[in-house]
Amino acid sequence: MDWQISNLVVGVDGSDGSHRAAEIGASIARHWKAKLILTTVVRPPEGWWGIGGAPPTPEALSAAIVEGQQKVLGDLVDGLDLEGIEYETVQELGDPTTRLLAVVEDREADLLVIGKRGASIAERVLLGSTADRLSQLTDCPLLVVP
């Protein structure tokens, strides 16, 4: 088997952990001349899709995406050394684990890089909940950055 990294997905949620994941992801992408796909997922506010509730309008969704995700991705890209790296930013809406797995599959990623911890306020002793679920569900090699 000749495993190579052509496409690499990094999960970005604005946390320090995901920032470190993006730095390591950028280094790996540079060495492998791989495409770096910086991906952030916004979870719709609770209740938007609640029982009997009308689904959000596309306009409301776009506004939420623009507000929440553009800033997270923009701040990250501003703080990263991406010189000489082919990169792309991807914004998704929904459940972070499900959407990240979909992007990994869609882009035929060879590696998924995430932080051990994320943006949750809850202090978790072990892995974050997204990291935990991803490690159990992904078919793609996963790098968890402390």
Ligand SMILES: Nc1ncnc2c1ncn2[C@@H]1O[C@H](COP(=O)(O)OP(=O)(O)O)[C@@H](O)[C@H]1O
């Ligand atoms: N909404 C998200 N979009 C993209 N990546 C995410 C998202 N949430 C978490 N991740 C990735 O998963 C890592 C671990 O986060 P998570 O498991 O959610 O920890 P916590 O429970 O501390 O928030 C983050 O560092 C990030 O790389």
Ligand SMILES: [Mg+2]
């Ligand atoms: Mg989280």
